[in-house]
Amino acid sequence: MKHFPIFLAVEGRRIVVSGGGEAALAKLRLLLKTEARITVVAEAPIADVEALASKGRLTLIKRALEPGDAMCASLFYAANDDDGEDARATKLAQADGALTNWVDNLGQSQFITPAIVDRDPVTIAIGTEGAAPVLARSIKADLEARLPRALGILAHVGKTFRRAAEALPMGRKRRAFWSEFYDRAGPKAFDEGGADGLNKSLEGLLKKHLCAKAEDGHVSFVGAGPGDPELLTIKARRALHEADVVIHDRLVTPEVLELARREAVIIDAGKEGFGPSMKQTEIDALIVEHASNGAHVVRLKAGDPTVFGRLDEEIDAVNGAGIAFSIVPGITSASAAVASIGQSLTKRDRNASVRFVTGHDMKGYAEHDWRALAAPGQVAAIYMGKKASRFIQGRLMMHGAPPDTPVTVIENASRPDQRVLECRLASLPDDISAADVTGPALILYGLLPRAALALAHELKEEIAL
Structure with missing residues (x-):
C-alpha cells in the first residue's frame, strides 16, 4: 500500500486550487461539498468558476500563483491544464508547506483524491493508487446503488x-x-x-x-478455507466481523485474518506437524477462558474444521464449560486442490469413493488400510503428508501399489503462490525434496492434472500406432 487512506479534518481550513478551467472546476465540485475555505488562484477563470465566486462559495484571486498563496493551506491542487504552470505552482505550494496534488499526475502528487460515495456524514473513499480509475468508478457506482437512501x-x-x-x-x-x-x-x-x-x-x-440480560459467551468453530479469502462463506465472514476474539491456526492466511473486526483480539494458536506447537490443552483453555468472560470467540481453522481439525476435543472442552457453540464449515483443501488441476475427486468407472487420510497423527506417522488404498483405481487426498511422503510411498508400494501410480502434490492450494507437482509414486519423496516444497501441501494420490492426463493419453495412442 503506497497511499495510506485517512479522513482529513478540513472544516474552516484553507484548500487552495491553482487553475480556473475545466480541470479545476471538476475538483471544485467535490471540494465545495466540504466545510473548508476554498481559494482559487487563476489568471483567466472560466464563467462557472466566476459564478461560484460571485455567490460567495469561494475566494477568487485573478492572477498566477505567487509565493505565500498556499500558506496555511491544508491541501493544494495544481489544475492549470498546463504541465509547466502546474510544475511551477506545485513547487511554490510545497515551499509554503502545503500537501500538494498535481491533477492527473500521480508521480508528482503527495496525495490523491479517491472516488467518493457521499451519504453525509457517511463517506466511503475508493482508491486504486492511480492504477485503475475506471475500476474505482465502477465500484463507486455499485455502492451508490446498494446503499440505502436514508x-x-x-x-x-x-x-x-x-x-x-x-x-x-x-x-x-x-x-x-x-x-x-x-x-x-x-x-x-x-x-x-x-x-x-x-x-x-x-x-x-x-x-x-x-x-436485556448480558449475553453469554459463544464459540464459533469457523472454516477459513484453504487460503483464498474469496472462498470464505458468507457465514464465516459474518462471524469474523462479529468476533471479539479470533484464535487461529498457523495455516490461516493474513488475507483471511484481515477480514476480522479491527477491535478483535487476534491470537495465534499455531500447531505444526513434527515441529513446535501450542499444546491442544492450552488452546482449549484459551477458548474457554475468553468465552467464559462473555466474548464471542471465533476458533478459526484452516480448511474445514471438521476435517483433521481436532474439532471434537475443542467441542468437548467448550461443552464441559457449559458454553454454547456453532460450526461454520469451510472449503477443505482437497476440494480447492483438485479444482486447481481441473479434476474431480470421484469419477464414474474410475472410483466410486475417495479417502481423506492424514500423513501423521499425535503418535507420529499415521497407519491406514494400505492394502485397500493400494488397489487399482483408488483416489485419496492425503493431508499433512509432505514430511511423511517416504513413509506413505513405502507402505503403498509394499501393499502392491504400482510405482507409476500418478500422484499430484499441490502446495499452497488456492493461493497466489500455488504450485503443482506432477509425480509418480516411485519418485514422490524425491520430487517433493527437489522442489523444495515449504508451504502447506496436499497430496492427491491416483490423480494427475487434466492437461497432463490428456497428454499422457495422446502419447499412449501414438505409441500404439
Missing part, C-alpha cells in the same frame, strides 16, 4: 444519540444496540415515520438493550 439521515440522528448510548457498556452490548438500529430498527422507523420517528425508535431501542 443512510446519511440515520448516521446524523445516530451521532446526536451517541452520548445517551454510552449508558450501555463499551463492547459487545453497545455494538449490538447500534447494529440493530442501523440494520433493522432505524430503516424500519424511517420507512414508517420518516426522520421524525428515528429519535423515538432510538429511545425505545436503548431501553430494550439496557434491560
Whole structure:
C-alpha cells in the first residue's frame, strides 16, 4: 500500500486550487461539498468558476500563483491544464508547506483524491493508487446503488444519540444496540415515520438493550478455507466481523485474518506437524477462558474444521464449560486442490469413493488400510503428508501399489503462490525434496492434472500406432 487512506479534518481550513478551467472546476465540485475555505488562484477563470465566486462559495484571486498563496493551506491542487504552470505552482505550494496534488499526475502528487460515495456524514473513499480509475468508478457506482437512501439521515440522528448510548457498556452490548438500529430498527422507523420517528425508535431501542440480560459467551468453530479469502462463506465472514476474539491456526492466511473486526483480539494458536506447537490443552483453555468472560470467540481453522481439525476435543472442552457453540464449515483443501488441476475427486468407472487420510497423527506417522488404498483405481487426498511422503510411498508400494501410480502434490492450494507437482509414486519423496516444497501441501494420490492426463493419453495412442 503506497497511499495510506485517512479522513482529513478540513472544516474552516484553507484548500487552495491553482487553475480556473475545466480541470479545476471538476475538483471544485467535490471540494465545495466540504466545510473548508476554498481559494482559487487563476489568471483567466472560466464563467462557472466566476459564478461560484460571485455567490460567495469561494475566494477568487485573478492572477498566477505567487509565493505565500498556499500558506496555511491544508491541501493544494495544481489544475492549470498546463504541465509547466502546474510544475511551477506545485513547487511554490510545497515551499509554503502545503500537501500538494498535481491533477492527473500521480508521480508528482503527495496525495490523491479517491472516488467518493457521499451519504453525509457517511463517506466511503475508493482508491486504486492511480492504477485503475475506471475500476474505482465502477465500484463507486455499485455502492451508490446498494446503499440505502436514508443512510446519511440515520448516521446524523445516530451521532446526536451517541452520548445517551454510552449508558450501555463499551463492547459487545453497545455494538449490538447500534447494529440493530442501523440494520433493522432505524430503516424500519424511517420507512414508517420518516426522520421524525428515528429519535423515538432510538429511545425505545436503548431501553430494550439496557434491560436485556448480558449475553453469554459463544464459540464459533469457523472454516477459513484453504487460503483464498474469496472462498470464505458468507457465514464465516459474518462471524469474523462479529468476533471479539479470533484464535487461529498457523495455516490461516493474513488475507483471511484481515477480514476480522479491527477491535478483535487476534491470537495465534499455531500447531505444526513434527515441529513446535501450542499444546491442544492450552488452546482449549484459551477458548474457554475468553468465552467464559462473555466474548464471542471465533476458533478459526484452516480448511474445514471438521476435517483433521481436532474439532471434537475443542467441542468437548467448550461443552464441559457449559458454553454454547456453532460450526461454520469451510472449503477443505482437497476440494480447492483438485479444482486447481481441473479434476474431480470421484469419477464414474474410475472410483466410486475417495479417502481423506492424514500423513501423521499425535503418535507420529499415521497407519491406514494400505492394502485397500493400494488397489487399482483408488483416489485419496492425503493431508499433512509432505514430511511423511517416504513413509506413505513405502507402505503403498509394499501393499502392491504400482510405482507409476500418478500422484499430484499441490502446495499452497488456492493461493497466489500455488504450485503443482506432477509425480509418480516411485519418485514422490524425491520430487517433493527437489522442489523444495515449504508451504502447506496436499497430496492427491491416483490423480494427475487434466492437461497432463490428456497428454499422457495422446502419447499412449501414438505409441500404439
